[in-house]
Amino acid sequence: MARNDPLLGPVFERRVLDRHRHLSTMRDFWSSAVCRAGRYAGRPLEVHRRIQEIQAEHFPRWLSLWQQTVDEVVGSDMKRPLNELASRMAAAIPVRLSLTPDKTAVS
Numbered sequence: 001m002a003r004n005d006p007l008l009g010p011v012f013e014r015r016v017l018d019r020h021r022h023l024s025t026m027r028d029f030w031s032s033a034v035c036r037a038g039r040y041a042g043r044p045l046e047v048h049r050r051i052q053e054i055q056a057e058h059f060p061r062w063l064s065l066w067q068q069t070v071d072e073v074v075g076s077d078m079k080r081p082l083n084e085l086a087s088r089m090a091a092a093i094p095v096r097l098s099l100t101p102d103k104t105a106v107s
Contacts, residue, residue, distance in 0.1 A: 001065045008061055011053045034081045049097055056099040063090035 002008040003019075016022045028039035048054060066086045070079050094100075 001069055002062065005061065005065060008058060008065070011051065011058065014053065015051055030082065033085055034078065045093065045096055048093060054097065054099065056094040056101045059090040059094050063087060
């Protein structure tokens with residue numbers, strides 16, 4: 001979904017060169033973050049800090065797409081923890097990256 005999104009897609013196209021590897025990393029991250037699977041040992045905040053294109057406006061859109069995808073794909077009691085963590089991340093990451101909303105952006 002994010003790759004096809006007009007706001008998020010261009011960032012993904014420039015930064016995610018190997019889609020399958022990225023999805024594998026995302027599975028490892030989320031299984032570790034929510035289920036404590038221990039499959040991810042990276043530093044996601046630092047990874048996102050290096051992406052100069054990221055703007056505060058990206059996070060609400062990402063969260064919306066995330067929640068839609070979780071609702072469509074996840075058929076278990078994992079929906080709530082996945083969405084709760086994603087909500088916390090969408091609020092915290094822009095702050096931790098010192099991003100401020102673009103007051104000139106058109107919604």
